[in-house]
Amino acid sequence: MTVLRTPGGLSLRWRARSLAVGALGTLLVLTLAVLAVGGGDYPMSPADVLRTLTGQGSPAETFIVRELRLPRLATALGAGAALALAGAVVQSLLRNPLGSPDVLGITQGAATGALVVVVAGGSSLALSGAAVAGGVASGLLIRAVAGRHGLAGHRLVLVGIGVMAMLTGVNGWLLTRAPLMDAARAVLWLTGSLDGRGWAQAGPLLAVLAALTPVVLLGGRALSTIELGDDSATALGVPVSRVRQLLLGTAVLLAAAAAAAAGPVSFVALTAPHLARRLTRAPGPNLVASALTGAALLLAADLVAQRAIAGQQLPVGVVTGALGGAYLVWLLAAQRRAGRI
Amino acid sequence: MSGGTRLGGVDLTLAYERRTVAEGLTVDVPDRSFTVVIGPNACGKSTLLRALARTLRPHAGTVLLDGRDIHALPSRAVARTLGLLPQSATAPDGITVADLVARGRYPHQGLLRQWSREDERVVAESMAATGVAALAGRPVDELSGGQRQRAWIAMALAQQTPLLLLDEPTTWLDIAHQIEVLELCARLHSEQDRTVVAVLHDLHHAARYATHLIAMRDGRVVAAGDPKQVVTAALVEEVFGLACRIVEDPETGTPLVVPAARRSGDRLHQADRAG
Numbered sequence: 001m002t003v004l005r006t007p008g009g010l011s012l013r014w015r016a017r018s019l020a021v022g023a024l025g026t027l028l029v030l031t032l033a034v035l036a037v038g039g040g041d042y043p044m045s046p047a048d049v050l051r052t053l054t055g056q057g058s059p060a061e062t063f064i065v066r067e068l069r070l071p072r073l074a075t076a077l078g079a080g081a082a083l084a085l086a087g088a089v090v091q092s093l094l095r096n097p098l099g100s101p102d103v104l105g106i107t108q109g110a111a112t113g114a115l116v117v118v119v120a121g122g123s124s125l126a127l128s129g130a131a132v133a134g135g136v137a138s139g140l141l142i143r144a145v146a147g148r149h150g151l152a153g154h155r156l157v158l159v160g161i162g163v164m165a166m167l168t169g170v171n172g173w174l175l176t177r178a179p180l181m182d183a184a185r186a187v188l189w190l191t192g193s194l195d196g197r198g199w200a201q202a203g204p205l206l207a208v209l210a211a212l213t214p215v216v217l218l219g220g221r222a223l224s225t226i227e228l229g230d231d232s233a234t235a236l237g238v239p240v241s242r243v244r245q246l247l248l249g250t251a252v253l254l255a256a257a258a259a260a261a262a263g264p265v266s267f268v269a270l271t272a273p274h275l276a277r278r279l280t281r282a283p284g285p286n287l288v289a290s291a292l293t294g295a296a297l298l299l300a301a302d303l304v305a306q307r308a309i310a311g312q313q314l315p316v317g318v319v320t321g322a323l324g325g326a327y328l329v330w331l332l333a334a335q336r337r338a339g340r341i
Numbered sequence: 342m343s344g345g346t347r348l349g350g351v352d353l354t355l356a357y358e359r360r361t362v363a364e365g366l367t368v369d370v371p372d373r374s375f376t377v378v379i380g381p382n383a384c385g386k387s388t389l390l391r392a393l394a395r396t397l398r399p400h401a402g403t404v405l406l407d408g409r410d411i412h413a414l415p416s417r418a419v420a421r422t423l424g425l426l427p428q429s430a431t432a433p434d435g436i437t438v439a440d441l442v443a444r445g446r447y448p449h450q451g452l453l454r455q456w457s458r459e460d461e462r463v464v465a466e467s468m469a470a471t472g473v474a475a476l477a478g479r480p481v482d483e484l485s486g487g488q489r490q491r492a493w494i495a496m497a498l499a500q501q502t503p504l505l506l507l508d509e510p511t512t513w514l515d516i517a518h519q520i521e522v523l524e525l526c527a528r529l530h531s532e533q534d535r536t537v538v539a540v541l542h543d544l545h546h547a548a549r550y551a552t553h554l555i556a557m558r559d560g561r562v563v564a565a566g567d568p569k570q571v572v573t574a575a576l577v578e579e580v581f582g583l584a585c586r587i588v589e590d591p592e593t594g595t596p597l598v599v600p601a602a603r604r605s606g607d608r609l610h611q612a613d614r615a616g
Binding site for chain 2: 001003005009010011012013095218221224225227228229230231232234235236237238239281283284
């Protein structure tokens with residue numbers, strides 16, 4: 001623990017290890033970003049990228065960097081960070097390491113919204129809006145079913161799983177109703193993909209992230225108190241019920257915004273907070289480290305998805321699903337070896 | 342305020358979603374007392390404590406802290422006056438004792454006041470007072486039951502509240518650790534001048550350590566007062582449905598409940614007299 005105190009009575013405290021993880025995470029994200037913007041069918045050196053960014057590139061280079069690669073990069077980083085923050089908040093609030101917006105049916109709700117637009121026909125903007133609306137609607141549905149006092153623990157998880165199962169059924173039905181071409185497009189969206197993402201998708205996502213990240217970070221201290229149990233947190237002066245509703249609502253919006261931009265990319269929300277905690281070795285929600293891990297994870301997965309098989313692009317959701325699933329199995333095995341389950 | 346009361350409940354109706362636990366319950370916690378609430382299982386004693394600690398909102402009636410409705414007071418201000426060791430406390434994975442105790446400082450901290458010298462001093466003092474200073478760097482989940490309970494009490498102490506509520510602090514502990522925790526509570530009361538309220542199962546412990554006893558049954562207060570006057574054979578019979586004799590605790594002179602031996606009680610009684 002490092003403490004900084006000023007004569008005015010201000011004091012800040014942080015863990016050296018968490019700070020180091022944050023710095024390394026930022027470095028990793030920057031490195032991956034350079035690779036992402038510089039690589040592809042038209043390779044560019046980092047110097048070229050920098051020149052283009054400062055407005056000195058050729059028109060073709062300017063178009064490739066500003067209109068193709070940067071928005072895709074921004075979507076990957078934004079969706080990764082948003083999903084990871086949502087996952088960290090949900091895991092912390094539920095005191096359940098397997099909690100995530102996927103498990104609660106939020107991303108399925110977003111998918112339902114998007115599929116309705118696919119079936120009914122509509123622009124990609126309408127699809128994004130419908131995805132956010134779907135995610136928020138399923139969040140409200142879960143709250144209505146669980147009740148105001150049921151937003152804690154197992155009850156919320158069980159209600160969420162129920163809602164998710166119902167929405168999966170609805171989504172399947174919607175897919176059978178869609179014309180074949182649209183159904184193919186819908187399945188690609190459902191897998192989670194960053195192909196062809198422009199500023200129309202990246203812009204709103206970054207705006208939501210910029211607005212909600214401070215809310216989550218400000219709630220961080222209350223979150224680590226709620227981890228001690230509702231009664232302890234109340235006794236310590238945290239208005240538990242209000243904080244829980246506010247932060248769950250924020251997590252729903254973050255997950256829905258990420259799904260609207262990149263599709264319901266699986267496992268990032270679940271895995272990133274776990275990885276962050278292993279790296280920082282700090283108890284509590286590890287919000288900043290989680291966000292950085294999520295951003296790095298999704299960007300790295302997208303790089304793999306674009307370049308793993310020559311001449312063929314995979315949807316990023318395939319990679320995160322495979323990596324995340326493998327990580328989960330490894331985690332279970334490690335926990336079993338440690339005698340925890 | 343000596344002899345007065347800072348904390349109490351007036352005409353409380355306490356209920357969980359469908360089950361009403363108590364109606365028309367009125368209690369006072371005398372200032373600077375070590376108050377112990379006893380009663381059989383499901384008599385509402387823990388529910389009462391939760392209401393006093395404002396973790397359970399009464400359906401009717403008011404919990405008063407310093408003369409005002411506790412739910413109308415800012416939650417941070419209450420948290421600087423009244424601390425709680427709940428039954429349901431869970432330690433996050435891998436948290437160390439020092440980290441746990443530090444979380445008790447929450448109501449004194451802020452975004453720009455994360456770790457003052459005062460925080461540091463109080464956390465160190467709380468760990469010293471509960472004898473967990475040597476365990477500061479150890480993860481809580483590796484501690485023994487008694488050590489863990491002392492770490493949690495240290496967290497509640499770090500909150501620095503004049504009133505401290507403990508919900509069954511000795512449950513799950515072996516006899517030596519039970520006494521250790523009770524001695525600690527008694528010290529907090531006598532040396533640090535705190536008002537301590539604890540829910541206990543063991544009538545003997547209650548009679549020995551309490552300065553004020555509240556005996557409950559079926560959501561009602563059957564008797565309240567000095568344990569030496571309150572703990573009688575008739576009361577134990579009424580509250581617990583247990584026939585017993587009361588003798589003097591040879592160590593402390595406090596009432597000691599000796600359950601009657603079934604059937605052969607008379608014979609024992611005679612043997613006792615003869616001896």
